[in-house]
Amino acid sequence: MPVIGVFDSGFGGLTVLRELRRVLPAANYLYFGDTAHLPYGAKSVHTVAKYAVSAAHFLEQHGIEMLVVACNTATALALEDIRAAVRVPVVGVIEPGAQRAAAISKTKKAVVVATEATVASHAYRRALEHLGMEATEKACPLFVPLVEEGWVEHPVTEEVAHIYMDELFQDGARDADVLVLGCTHYPLLRPLLRRVVPQSVEIVDSAESTAARVVEMLGKNSAGPAGELCCYATDSVEKFRRLGGKFLGCPIENIELVDIEK
Amino acid sequence: MPVIGVFDSGFGGLTVLRELRRVLPAANYLYFGDTAHLPYGAKSVHTVAKYAVSAAHFLEQHGIEMLVVACNTATALALEDIRAAVRVPVVGVIEPGAQRAAAISKTKKAVVVATEATVASHAYRRALEHLGMEATEKACPLFVPLVEEGWVEHPVTEEVAHIYMDELFQDGARDADVLVLGCTHYPLLRPLLRRVVPQSVEIVDSAESTAARVVEMLGKNSAGPAGELCCYATDSVEKFRRLGGKFLGCPIENIELVDIEK
Secondary structure (H helix, E strand, O other): OOEEEEEEOOOOOHHHHHHHHHHOOOOEEEEEEOOOOOOOOOOOHHHHHHHHHHHHHHHHHOOOOEEEEOOHHHHHHHHHHHHHHOOOOEEEOHHHHHHHHHHHOOOOEEEEEEOHHHHHHOHHHHHHHHOOOEEEEEEOOOHHHHHHOOOOOOHHHHHHHHHHHHHHHHOOOOOOOEEEEOOOOHHHHHHHHHHHOOOOOEEEEHHHHHHHHHHHHHOOOOOOOOOOEEEEEOOOHHHHHHHHHHHHOOOOOOEEEOOOOO | OOEEEEEEOOOOOHHHHHHHHHHOOOOEEEEEEOOOOOOOOOOOHHHHHHHHHHHHHHHHHOOOOEEEEOOHHHHHHHHHHHHHHOOOOEEEOHHHHHHHHHHHOOOOEEEEEEOHHHHHHOHHHHHHHHOOOEEEEEEOOOHHHHHHOOOOOOHHHHHHHHHHHHHHHHOOOOOOOEEEEOOOOHHHHHHHHHHHOOOOOEEEEHHHHHHHHHHHHHOOOOOOOOOOEEEEEOOOHHHHHHHHHHHHOOOOOOEEEOOOOO
């Protein structure tokens, strides 16, 4: 069974891991959450690339055969740096999300919601344009803290979502028929966003698309007994246990504290 | 004229610097914003102490004669570590805020709003109890991102403030007559909070109290031509310039990018 490394700045990537474990339950997983440096969403290219490459090296030294960069910001800002730094195949979350959007869109217009850094990189717009799509991107910096506050079905979150989505769909994105969730925290807001965005708009969750891509790359869907999961965090293990479970959808047992700033 | 070092995880400490420049305009200031690692508010003691000590060393090497730790989380989690690491006098923001609260409270009951990490440390409760006060602490994790979104007078922020404050004042803090703003971002929400908290409650801003303490320690209020300000940031200088101006209340000119992770 393959050992798959999954990397994120914190907990959000656990939504990608959750999908991976659903479609590839027999694989073994090493999850690296760089919680000492989160969030990446408002940091610069240079800083994000430095942290991401350190994490990739750490996972490679621990025997992974494939690396999933389960963080939109790290994919947007540092995918090429990460690919250059390790020998194993590297899958990001942006390409699979963009391809799924292109596959289902009829109007060939998409909207992308993401962190400030992902939007500023225009990585989604480039990936979508390459597939013949037109893209409008919008940063939604309050979504991550609202999810981390646990307010995934809260009236305040719905109001914030209305403000962001109204701006988005009134600003020239009226014909868009796909909304790409360009941040791994956002799948937790999917039910709420489903109520807020126009019914004609399909929601694409890059966690699902990325898991599907990994299955494709590995060939057949692996069967067998459930594989193992070990998590590494660069900050408080207790907090990782407490918050992480919400994202993974089940309790997390093996978590080790690591320091990659040496 | 003295050279005063001011340190924070990001931009919030600029509210303390603003007060310092108001009461001590002739001093020279070096401001260090550890923006590559912000926010400190949700990180562990170990991680915050490591970053804070690195920043303190950097400022000491640049010739400061006094260090103001203008970050509640760093003060709560790492003040003793910082004091042990440098030779210059070190002033935190918690003690001055607590003393001001104790001086004006009649009921001897205070409420403190702060980040998750500051609340978990109970540094304010200890400081206030030491002064004969009873304290109720509450983490308000959405305030920082709301301020950074620029929504300081936004209906959503007012709704969030109502939710937090109602919980606080209904949960056994009914007789409190002082609200301590235990995070350097919160002074920007002071006008909004003034409308939300009961009129019988006075708001204490630790930026003001800390500046007053520095004046006390230095002796007389310095006169003379305005001193110089140089800022150091560990992440994007452009972002520091853009966001920092809001906190300082005027444009920021000299900003240098530094890397303390060597």
